[in-house]
Amino acid sequence: MLLRIKEMIIKEFIQVFRDKRMLGIIFITPVLQMLAFGYAATTDVTNISTAVYDLDKSFESRELVQRLESSGYFRVKVHVEHADEIQDLLERGKVIATIQINSGFSEDLKKGIPSSIQVIVDGTDSNTATVAMDYINRIIMEYSGDLNRNIETRNPTIDLRARAWYNPDLRSRNYNVPGVIAIVIMLTCLLLTSMAVVREWEIGTMEQLMVTPLRPIELMLGKTIPFAAIGFFDMLVVTIVAVFWFNIPIKGSLPGLALNTAVYLLSVLGMGLLISTISRTQQQAMMATFLFYIPAVLLSGFMFPIENMPQIIQYGTYINPLRYFLVIIRGIFLKGSGMDILWPQTLSLLLLSIVVVTLSSLRFKKKIR
Amino acid sequence: MNNEAVAIRTENLLKSFGDYRAIDNLDLDIKRGEIYGLVGPDGSGKTTLMRLLTAIMEPDSGQAWVAGHSVVTESERVKEKIGYMSQRFGLYEDLTVIENIIFYADLYDVPRKERPERIERLLGFSNLTPFKARLAGKLSGGMKQKLGLACALIHTPEILFLDEPTNGVDPVSRRDFWKILYDLLKEGITIFVSTAYLDEAERCTRVGLIHKGKLLAEDDPAAMKKSFGYPMIALWADDPRRAIEVLKMVPGIKNISIYGDRLHIALESPELMETIVFELQAAGIVMKSYRNIIPTLEDIFITKVAGDE
Ligand SMILES: Nc1ncnc2c1ncn2[C@@H]1O[C@H](COP(=O)(O)OP(=O)(O)O)[C@@H](O)[C@H]1O
Ligand SMILES: [Mg+2]
Numbered sequence: 001m002l003l004r005i006k007e008m009i010i011k012e013f014i015q016v017f018r019d020k021r022m023l024g025i026i027f028i029t030p031v032l033q034m035l036a037f038g039y040a041a042t043t044d045v046t047n048i049s050t051a052v053y054d055l056d057k058s059f060e061s062r063e064l065v066q067r068l069e070s071s072g073y074f075r076v077k078v079h080v081e082h083a084d085e086i087q088d089l090l091e092r093g094k095v096i097a098t099i100q101i102n103s104g105f106s107e108d109l110k111k112g113i114p115s116s117i118q119v120i121v122d123g124t125d126s127n128t129a130t131v132a133m134d135y136i137n138r139i140i141m142e143y144s145g146d147l148n149r150n151i152e153t154r155n156p157t158i159d160l161r162a163r164a165w166y167n168p169d170l171r172s173r174n175y176n177v178p179g180v181i182a183i184v185i186m187l188t189c190l191l192l193t194s195m196a197v198v199r200e201w202e203i204g205t206m207e208q209l210m211v212t213p214l215r216p217i218e219l220m221l222g223k224t225i226p227f228a229a230i231g232f233f234d235m236l237v238v239t240i241v242a243v244f245w246f247n248i249p250i251k252g253s254l255p256g257l258a259l260n261t262a263v264y265l266l267s268v269l270g271m272g273l274l275i276s277t278i279s280r281t282q283q284q285a286m287m288a289t290f291l292f293y294i295p296a297v298l299l300s301g302f303m304f305p306i307e308n309m310p311q312i313i314q315y316g317t318y319i320n321p322l323r324y325f326l327v328i329i330r331g332i333f334l335k336g337s338g339m340d341i342l343w344p345q346t347l348s349l350l351l352l353s354i355v356v357v358t359l360s361s362l363r364f365k366k367k368i369r
Numbered sequence: 370m371n372n373e374a375v376a377i378r379t380e381n382l383l384k385s386f387g388d389y390r391a392i393d394n395l396d397l398d399i400k401r402g403e404i405y406g407l408v409g410p411d412g413s414g415k416t417t418l419m420r421l422l423t424a425i426m427e428p429d430s431g432q433a434w435v436a437g438h439s440v441v442t443e444s445e446r447v448k449e450k451i452g453y454m455s456q457r458f459g460l461y462e463d464l465t466v467i468e469n470i471i472f473y474a475d476l477y478d479v480p481r482k483e484r485p486e487r488i489e490r491l492l493g494f495s496n497l498t499p500f501k502a503r504l505a506g507k508l509s510g511g512m513k514q515k516l517g518l519a520c521a522l523i524h525t526p527e528i529l530f531l532d533e534p535t536n537g538v539d540p541v542s543r544r545d546f547w548k549i550l551y552d553l554l555k556e557g558i559t560i561f562v563s564t565a566y567l568d569e570a571e572r573c574t575r576v577g578l579i580h581k582g583k584l585l586a587e588d589d590p591a592a593m594k595k596s597f598g599y600p601m602i603a604l605w606a607d608d609p610r611r612a613i614e615v616l617k618m619v620p621g622i623k624n625i626s627i628y629g630d631r632l633h634i635a636l637e638s639p640e641l642m643e644t645i646v647f648e649l650q651a652a653g654i655v656m657k658s659y660r661n662i663i664p665t666l667e668d669i670f671i672t673k674v675a676g677d678e
Contacts, residue, residue, distance in 0.1 A: 007475035011464065018463045208459030208520075210425040211448050212476040366444075368426045 004214055008222025012196065025191060030234045033184045034241045041176035045131040046072055051089050051098040053080040058106035064143055073135045090122050097121045097132050109147055177248045178333040179302045181238050182325050186268050187293055189231045193272030194285040196223055201280050207368065216361040224269045224357065231265040251336030260328045260342065263349045267321040270356030277363040296320050324349045376401045376528050376559040377422060382431035384417055391417040393582035394431065399561065404554050406573030407563040408670060414582040415563040416456055419532045423453045436527050452521035456532040458513050462506030466497055466516055469505055470523060477524035491519040494549055511542025518549065529553065531562040535569065547572060567667040578670050585673045590666055597664050599623050599635040604659040606632065606649060615652045619644055624672040635672045
């Protein structure tokens with residue numbers, strides 16, 4: 001039994017290392033995907049095209065605009081002279097935000113009473129809109145705070161300061177890149193396993209394997225273990241890119257990450273095997289892989305929070321390995337969580353792995369239909 | 370089923386794909402030590418029968434026993450005792466010759482101690498020793514087949530199933546291959562081989578003609594020729610193709626086939642020869658000569674298949 005599995009593994013490795021296409025899938029694509037997605041995976045909003053309608057025309061109003069620009073979040077493209085221009089600019093998408101500084105702004109500021117500023121933001125991209133609003137408020141608040149401190153007013157305004165835990169400078173990349181690692185590894189592993197099994201059908205070796213005493217579970221493990229090793233290697237490479245290229249810090253323990261990765265890989269490879277049992281050609285396997293992969297990514301919490309999904313879909317996400325691993329990898333990267341916190345996720349992944357690998361062995365019959 | 374002398378036996382074996390019966394209530398009885406040739410046109414059910422007998426496909430009904438075990442209820446026991454070479458080259462082209470052999474040796478749990486000697490022997494008889502380190506994909510067609518055979522023999526099976534093993538292989542390699550089969554036969558291995566080449570069928574101890582999943586005839590080649598019911602003539606004419614067209618119309622002619630410039634004609638009775646001469650003359654075709662011949666297996670099979678259509 002062990003000998004047969006060992007021989008399957010050796011064979012699989014030899015084949016992988018002699019196949020240039022496979023080498024590409026293993027060593028190049030994950031890094032390229034990591035780089036591409038890593039750069040794309042930011043919801044940070046910078047350089048928002050902005051129009052300014054300054055009615056106050058005071059030193060303070062100019063100072064405020066200055067501060068908006070030097071924050072890096074806003075780029076003032078237009079100075080508007082008439083109110084009706086604002087709507088036009090927004091509609092034609094020339095600017096995303098307009099800031100109207102009403103006359104009396106400087107007076108109000110000095111008195112420390114709420115200043116008359118009107119902000120209009122294009123709400124089509126709700127994320128950008130919220131973030132832009134938030135930035136503007138923060139900048140105005142800071143400015144007013146500084147001013148009040150300068151003139152040492154008797155009634156200090158309340159210092160409202162939102163502070164995000166775990167990811168203090170709110171770099172969305174820090175939050176997103178660990179997720180990217182998870183999805184890149186998932187795709188690679190799914191494709192590798194499902195292709196490896198289906199290829200045996202295509203080249204006719206599966207028929208030959210079937211007349212040997214090889215047991216389904218041996219075949220399944222023989223196909224899982226080598227790709228688990230390769231997946232692990234990819235995980236390492238991709239994590240190195242994340243840490244050293246994108247400067248994403250890892251707060252938690254590396255052994256913890258390794259352990260959880262192992263369990264995650266097992267579950268994903270199991271899914272790949274399951275896909276291979278319903279496919280007979282590489283095209284079918286490819287199709288089935290993406291039919292699984294895309295919903296798995298969308299319904300994992302990678303982009304949309306699971307809590308916001310309809311209940312029935314939330315139940316569906318329980319069979320999605322990515323769902324658990326996202327919690328784990330974000331926990332380890334961002335919060336430094338340990339197993340004392342992450343164990344439910346690890347356990348779920350482990351159970352899922354056992355179920356899918358068993359299911360694929362059962363589904364795989366040593367029979368031709 | 371525990372008759373030691375029986376290698377393969379089927380009873381009312383049936384396998385359908387949709388409405389089509391690929392194997393239609395087939396009965397077989399093959400003894401140990403035989404080399405049984407299964408002959409039939411493309412799509413007649415040879416591969417399906419192979420798969421049923423090697424227990425990698427389940428029959429719809431009927432039974433089959435191979436090496437004393439039922440393919441339905443004891444499929445894994447059957448697999449221990451047989452070797453199988455599927456119709457498509459089922460080896461890893463990106464592994465070398467020796468890697469392929471070792472891979473199968475491990476799958477079959479060939480004991481470590483016996484391994485070097487066995488591998489040596491298999492490589493020796495298949496003349497693959499010099500190509501040990503070559504990738505299987507880089508071998509010639511004939512060598513690939515020999516490697517397939519070596520892999521199928523690594524666990525010294527009792528019965529060997531070969532599905533069109535020499536298909537697309539050059540004549541010299543085909544002869545080599547059959548020499549190897551005879552050596553195996555001498556060692557007591559039973560061989561069940563399908564082939565599209567009738568000259569190969571002649572070398573079998575017994576031949577079965579399969580058509581649409583049924584056995585149309587089954588006997589040893591010599592007896593089959595002797596018992597063929599119709600006189601057979603070979604005929605030379607100046608325009609053999611047109612001669613076929615003319616003679617097709619003649620009632621009582623069982624079958625005509627063309628071999629280069631020569632026609633083989635199966636007649637219902639010898640008197641029919643006069644009609645043939647007359648018809649050819651009437652059509653302006655010059656008949657050079659003719660003589661009575663012993664039918665080849667091909668003649669027999671073509672006639673039987675035509676009769677079954
Ligand atoms: N897996 C299958 N599914 C559907 N039809 C099949 C399958 N295998 C064989 N057939 C059909 O069964 C018939 C016999 O095929 P096969 O056994 O491959 O013949 P042969 O090997 O003599 O060429 C053919 O008509 C073929 O189309
Ligand atoms: Mg066939």
